[in-house]
Amino acid sequence: MPDAIFAHPRLAPIYDAFDGSRSDLTAYLGIADELGARSVLDVGCGTGSLAVLLAESGRKVMGVDPAEASLEVARGKDRAGRITWVLGGAATVPVLDADLAVMTGNVAQVFLSDEDWKCVLQSIHTALGTGGHLVFETRRPEQRAWEEWLTDDAYTVLDIPGVGAVEQRREVTDVSLPYVSFRHTYRFLSDGATVASDSTLRFRSREEAEQSLDACGYRVRDVRDAPDRPGREYVFIAERTT
Known part of the structure; x- marks a missing residue:
């Protein structure tokens, strides 16, 4: 069950106003360019801010989110209908052969149990094509x-x-x-x-995140600072290896 901030019909439409300009999302566009990603899966896409930016850059994009109220806001931004919007949790992601999957904001931290986290990593692994990448951010517990x-x-x-x-x-x-x-x-x-x-x-350490990625068939290529919160977050770039 998604939090009310995303799912309540009065809260989802005001989410962007309180969330600010989201200047942090430009870093993900840069990573997509760096990796040569032409098709992108946005897991926990929320109100679609990043998905729209990715589509405007000419990429094929699918946004997945369990909150219908947030997807309604997202669809309103996608006036050209270029993005495929899917209502559901990460486990519902279809096989896409995507080049890149992303989880921005706090998305990676809402999976509280080890089993739920393993499930989302495995689902994304299945959705990625060979050599595809997963990029996500998580706050540093320290x-x-x-x-x-x-x-x-x-x-x-x-x-x-x-x-x-x-x-x-x-x-x-x-x-x-x-x-x-x-x-x-x-x-x-x-x-x-x-x-x-x-x-x-859930605040996972860098070691925990790296071990979970390795166990689910990824190779960590890089761990970076989040440009909008230097020293406060990790940005993981992991490649599907199996």
């Missing part, structure tokens, strides 16, 4: 990002066209490493409605 979240008691109010003013608050609700849970609460000032979304992320 940076303890949740400690900043714990002390951040600020809130944000945005005036969103067609919606009005919306207040967002975030609070950490549990830290039981390697799991960190938090809640986003949104208040729609136009009618006073309040909607909360609870999320949990």
